Structures are given as C-alpha cells and as structure tokens.
Amino acid sequence: MSRAAAFVATIVAVAVVAGLVAILPQLVNDYIVRVVIVMCISGVLVASMGLGNGFTGVFSLGHVGFVAVGAYVSGILSLSQAAKHSYLPDLPGWLSGITLPFLPATIVAGLVCVVLALVVGAPLMRLSGYFVSVATLGFLIIVNVVLINAVDFTRGARTFTGVPLETTLRWAAGWLVVTVIVLARVVYSPTGRRYLSVREDVIAARAVGIKVLPARLSAFTLGAFFAGVGGSLYGHYLGSFSPASFYMAYTFALISMLVIGGMQSISGALVGVVVVTVLSEVLRNLERGLDFGAFAIPPLYGASQIVLGIIFILIMIFRPSGIMGDREFGLGRFVKRKRA
Amino acid sequence: MSIAASDGTGTLLETRGLTKAFRSLVALKNHEIIVRPREIVGVIGPNGSGKSTFFNVVTGFQRPNAGSVTFAGEPIERMAAADIVRLGIARTFQGTRLLKALTVEENVRAAAQLRHPSGMFDALLGTPRLHAAARATDAITDELLDLVGLTARAGTRASELAYGDQRRLELIRALATRPRLLMLDEPAAGMDSTETRGILDLIRLIRDRYGVAIIVVEHDMDLIMNLCERIQVLAYGERIFEGTPAEVQANPQVREVYLGHA
Numbered sequence: 001m002s003r004a005a006a007f008v009a010t011i012v013a014v015a016v017v018a019g020l021v022a023i024l025p026q027l028v029n030d031y032i033v034r035v036v037i038v039m040c041i042s043g044v045l046v047a048s049m050g051l052g053n054g055f056t057g058v059f060s061l062g063h064v065g066f067v068a069v070g071a072y073v074s075g076i077l078s079l080s081q082a083a084k085h086s087y088l089p090d091l092p093g094w095l096s097g098i099t100l101p102f103l104p105a106t107i108v109a110g111l112v113c114v115v116l117a118l119v120v121g122a123p124l125m126r127l128s129g130y131f132v133s134v135a136t137l138g139f140l141i142i143v144n145v146v147l148i149n150a151v152d153f154t155r156g157a158r159t160f161t162g163v164p165l166e167t168t169l170r171w172a173a174g175w176l177v178v179t180v181i182v183l184a185r186v187v188y189s190p191t192g193r194r195y196l197s198v199r200e201d202v203i204a205a206r207a208v209g210i211k212v213l214p215a216r217l218s219a220f221t222l223g224a225f226f227a228g229v230g231g232s233l234y235g236h237y238l239g240s241f242s243p244a245s246f247y248m249a250y251t252f253a254l255i256s257m258l259v260i261g262g263m264q265s266i267s268g269a270l271v272g273v274v275v276v277t278v279l280s281e282v283l284r285n286l287e288r289g290l291d292f293g294a295f296a297i298p299p300l301y302g303a304s305q306i307v308l309g310i311i312f313i314l315i316m317i318f319r320p321s322g323i324m325g326d327r328e329f330g331l332g333r334f335v336k337r338k339r340a
Numbered sequence: 341m342s343i344a345a346s347d348g349t350g351t352l353l354e355t356r357g358l359t360k361a362f363r364s365l366v367a368l369k370n371h372e373i374i375v376r377p378r379e380i381v382g383v384i385g386p387n388g389s390g391k392s393t394f395f396n397v398v399t400g401f402q403r404p405n406a407g408s409v410t411f412a413g414e415p416i417e418r419m420a421a422a423d424i425v426r427l428g429i430a431r432t433f434q435g436t437r438l439l440k441a442l443t444v445e446e447n448v449r450a451a452a453q454l455r456h457p458s459g460m461f462d463a464l465l466g467t468p469r470l471h472a473a474a475r476a477t478d479a480i481t482d483e484l485l486d487l488v489g490l491t492a493r494a495g496t497r498a499s500e501l502a503y504g505d506q507r508r509l510e511l512i513r514a515l516a517t518r519p520r521l522l523m524l525d526e527p528a529a530g531m532d533s534t535e536t537r538g539i540l541d542l543i544r545l546i547r548d549r550y551g552v553a554i555i556v557v558e559h560d561m562d563l564i565m566n567l568c569e570r571i572q573v574l575a576y577g578e579r580i581f582e583g584t585p586a587e588v589q590a591n592p593q594v595r596e597v598y599l600g601h602a
C-alpha cells in the first residue's frame with residue numbers, strides 16, 4: 001500500500017472511531033459505555049505489553065509495575081489542593097503545590113515510566129527466556145513494596161482516593177487510537193524489523209548487525225510509556241485505587257488477553273481485549289441467573305470463572321499463537337504484506 | 341608450501357596467534373591466516389578441527405583466549421559481533437540460522453537496512469530518512485532475491501522454503517549487509533552435485549560482481565578445489581598446510597589427515 005493510501009486509511013479509521021465515540025452514548029446504556037471505556041484502557045495496556053512481549057520476544061511480567069507507577073504519578077499530579085491537604089498532608093512542598101490537568105499529568109506519567117524503563121531495562125533486557133520473566137516479576141514486586149511503603153506519596157496500602165474522574169470515552173478512545181498508530185508505525189518499520197529479528201534468533205540478528213540490547217530496550221521503553229499512560233487513564237477512571245489494584249491479578253488478566261488474542265500482532269492484542277472482556281461480562285451477567293418467565297436459569301455464582309478458564313484452555317489448545325497469530329487486519333496487513 | 345604473507349597489495353583479514361580453548365580442549369591453536377581483497381580462500385579439515393571456531397572468533401561470536409584479529413587495519417578481536425558486521429565481515433552458519441517466522445524478503449531487508457539506518461523517531465514521524473532508507477533497502481533486497489531466483493518466494497515464510505533455498509537465502513542475507521569479506525560455513529552441506537555446482541557458480545559470481553573476499557569452509561572437495569585460489573588445512577585446531585588446490589592435493593600430510601578419508 002502506498003504512503004498516500006496508508007495515510008487515507010488512517011484518516012478513515014480515526015474518523016470511524018471518532019464517529020462511534022460520538023454516537024455510542026446515545027445508542028447504549030451507561031453500563032456498556034463503561035465497559036467500552038475499560039476496553040479502550042485495556043487496549044492501550046495490552047497492545048503496549050505486546051510490543052515487548054510479542055514483538056521482541058522478551059516476556060515481561062513487569063508491565064503492570066509501570067501501570068502502577070503511571071496511575072500514582074498522574075494521580076498525585078492531578079489531585080486538587082484540597083484533596084492533597086486532606087489525603088496526602090506529608091507530600092513534599094514542590095509536589096503539593098502543583099495540580100496538573102489530565103493531559104499533562106498523563107504525559108508526565110508516561111515519561112516517568114520511560115525513565116524508569118531505561119534504568120530497569122538496561123540490566124534486565126540482557127536476559128532472555130524464563131530469566132527475564134522472573135526478573136521483571138521482581139520489578140513488579142519491588143514497585144508494589146515501594147508503593148506500600150512510600151506512605152507520604154501514596155497513603156501506603158490504604159486506598160489512594162480523590163483522583164478526578166476524567167477518563168471519559170473520548171479520552172480513552174483517543175489514547176487508544178494514538179497508541180495503535182504509534183505502535184503500528186514503529187512495528188512495521190526498520191525499527192520493528194529489528195525487534196522481530198531479535199525475537200526470531202538473537203544470533204542471526206547479531207550476524208546482520210543488529211544490536212540486541214538497544215532493540216529490546218527501545219521496545220521495552222516505548223511499551224512502558226503507554227503503560228504509564230494507560231495507568232493514568234485507569235487511575236482517572238477508578239478515582240480510588242491501592243497498590244493491590246496493580247499487582248498479580250491485574251498482570252494475569254492483561255497477559256491472558258494478550259496471549260488469547262495473539263501477541264505477535266497489534267490486532268491480536270485488541271482482539272484479546274475485546275474477547276476476554278466481552279466473555280467475562282456476559283458470563284458475569286449470566287451467572288446472576290436468568291428468568292425467561294416459562295423457565296429460569298438459577299444463579300450460579302463462580303461459574304463464569306470456570307467457563308472463562310475452560311475457554312482459555314480451548315483457545316490455547318486449538319490456537320496456540322492466539323486468535324490472530326501474527327496477522328493484522330486493516331492497515332497493518334497492507335503495510336506488512338505490501339508486496340505479497 | 342606457500343606461507344601466508346602480506347604481499348603489499350593490501351591485507352583485508354589477518355589473524356595472529358589466534359587461540360580459543362573450551363576448558364581443556366584447544367579448538368583453535370595459534371591460528372594464522374591472511375586474506376586479501378577479492379580472494380577466495382578455502383578452509384578445510386576433519387570434523388572438529390576448529391573451522392567453525394575460527395569463524396566464530398573472527399566474527400565476534402566467541403572471544404579468543406589469545407591472539408589478534410585485524411580487519412582492514414583495525415583490531416577486532418574484542419569487538420561485538422554486530423559491530424564487526426558493520427565494519428564489513430558477514431557470515432553464514434553451519435546449518436542455517438534464518439529468521440524463520442519472517443518472510444524471505446524480510447530476512448534480506450533485516451540485513452540490508454544495516455547500511456541505511458533509521459530509528460524509532462524516523463518511523464514515528466515518517467521522516468525523509470525513513471523513506472530513503474526503505475527505498476534503498478527494497479532495492480538491495482530485490483536485486484539479491486533476483487540473484488538467487490527467490491523473487492517469486494519473497495512473501496513466503498523462511499521456514500517454508502526448501503532446504504537449498506534456505507541456504508541461498510542465508511547467503512544473500514549475509515551479502516545484503518554489504519560486506520568486504522564473506523565467510524561461508526559449509527554452504528553446500530546437504531546439497532546434491534547439481535545444487536553444489538550452482539552454489540559454486542553463485543559464490544564466484546558474487547565475488548566478481550560485488551568484489552568481496554570470500555572464505556569458504558566446506559567438506560565437498562570438488563567445490564573447494566574448483567572454487568578456491570588458496571586453501572588452508574586445519575587439524576586439531578592447528579594450521580598444518582596452506583597452498584593452491586594442486587599443492588594441497590599433492591601434499592602427503594594433508595592426504596593422510598584429511599583426503600585419505602575420502
């Protein structure tokens with residue numbers, strides 16, 4: 001596909017998303033709008049996790065560590081003066097004096113994660129396979145412990161609250177579009193080709209002059225930026241959260257979306273988010289029981305988790321590289337297969 | 341016996357006292373070789389004689405215990421593999437090492453883009469540099485795919501290629517980095533005589549067209565004797581002889597150590 005055609009396709013895709021965002025709240029109820037917002041946030045997080053985990057093959061379990069940092073950093077930055085006085089009285093002066101709007105707070109959260117990723121990634125991205133997974137899990141644990149102990153900044157294990165509820169559908173969908181465009185441009189470029197080469201065979205990559213560490217580190221860092229952004233979105237969606245909100249359970253939820261959708265494409269990440277979110281919402285509603293008048297399904301609490309687990313197992317058996325594998329739909333496919 | 345010596349026409353690669361040991365096993369011992377621009381040099385020797393170890397040490401995949409490697413006047417024995425490629429030594433591996441899940445053309449592009457660098461911000465902003473790099477990379481890729489008749493398979497996954505095509509792909513991938521020295525580790529292994537003949541012609545064509553020097557490790561004596569201008573014989577990690585194909589074939593020690601088996 002030519003550059004002009006790609007440009008037009010991008011514009012059309014953005015326009016379609018913008019249109020949907022504008023009319024969705026008129027079409028469906030508030031509950032569904034909230035589910036869509038959460039899907040957009042998850043989309044930002046899962047797609048950015050796929051950059052490192054899927055495209056460079058460095059399976060990190062630390063992504064949610066950056067999400068946590070993003071949520072707390074942006075939360076602290078956007079708390080009102082009154083909220084800071086009542087919830088975080090011991091905050092250092094330079095921090096307690098400032099209150100940033102949503103957008104700058106989110107960008108700062110992303111940039112803080114970039115710096116953190118460079119520091120953490122410099123040693124960790126030298127590792128491969130299981131070693132890097134365990135080491136990045138260590139990073140997640142350290143973030144959790146630091147959040148719990150940095151009481152002046154985070155209120156410790158208690159709920160961090162008072163974050164303005166600013167994550168509207170527009171913001172969430174807007175950031176998702178930005179994330180997908182940025183990731184697609186990078187992944188289907190010479191830089192992305194270095195990521196894939198490093199994933200496929202480290203030795204072959206070095207033999208054609210690709211430096212492994214810089215390739216992995218740049219993907220890890222870009223992924224961390226959007227983890228920070230997504231953390232800010234999530235924080236401003238929840239309003240209140242605690243270190244426990246961003247820990248093992250959330251890590252596994254995001255990873256299952258990535259693996260089920262297929263971690264070697266951006267579309268896979270998005271499909272995984274939609275499939276897992278829709279399935280769990282539908283099952284959660286079903287387990288409350290249904291009443292069709294003539295016959296009724298009694299409530300079956302907990303059944304949704306079991307069914308979800310079985311579906312995960314089946315997908316992994318029949319589609320081990322996820323629903324999408326390394327295929328993209330729409331733009332990405334044309335960009336990738338432009339000469340096929 | 342013609343001892344390798346710099347003849348003043350310029351030395352591309354030179355090793356001196358190059359030694360590599362794995363615990364107590366000395367895989368390469370006091371190795372010396374000189375390769376001049378545009379030369380085709382063969383390295384032969386029985387299994388385990390240190391041929392691949394020589395390749396690995398020169399290309400930065402293994403660190404030597406002692407000795408020096410000089411390429412185009414620069415000491416490279418401590419250099420990282422990726423930097424050595426940039427400097428101009430490309431290699432293939434014994435048994436292929438392709439980027440298996442990627443397409444044929446992506447394998448070549450991954451190498452070709454070395455000479456046309458662009459970074460993440462070029463990709464994000466769509467800079468002129470990105471587009472120039474993409475055009476140049478595509479041009480090299482098209483040319484090399486055509487050279488080995490893989491144009492029609494450009495979009496095929498590398499892992500789905502027939503064995504011979506995989507070897508040819510790895511060869512042009514190495515060439516795509518625009519090397520001054522190409523090191524081929526058993527390029528004809530597992531090929532029948534017709535295919536081997538094709539590889540011989542291809543290697544010669546590559547030297548003539550691109551002006552690279554080539555070091556070939558091969559067990560196929562026909563290929564080595566017909567292709568190489570000079571041959572070095574290794575045994576137990578040591579250079580035991582070096583000379584023209586005729587000299588190698590006439591040497592009794594070489595016959596005993598190596599050719600005797602054939």
Ligand SMILES: Nc1ncnc2c1ncn2[C@@H]1O[C@H](COP(=O)(O)OP(=O)(O)OP(=O)(O)O)[C@@H](O)[C@H]1O
Nearest residue numbers: 362365367385386387388389390391392393394434
């Ligand atoms: N990474 C390694 N660790 C330990 N020993 C090694 C290693 N690589 C090579 N060797 C040993 O070093 C010796 C030389 O191996 P090398 O691969 O260089 O031989 P070769 O001449 O390429 O043989 P072949 O013709 O079988 O490819 C062999 O005895 C081999 O077992």
Ligand SMILES: [Mg+2]
Nearest residue numbers: 391392393434
């Ligand atoms: Mg060998």
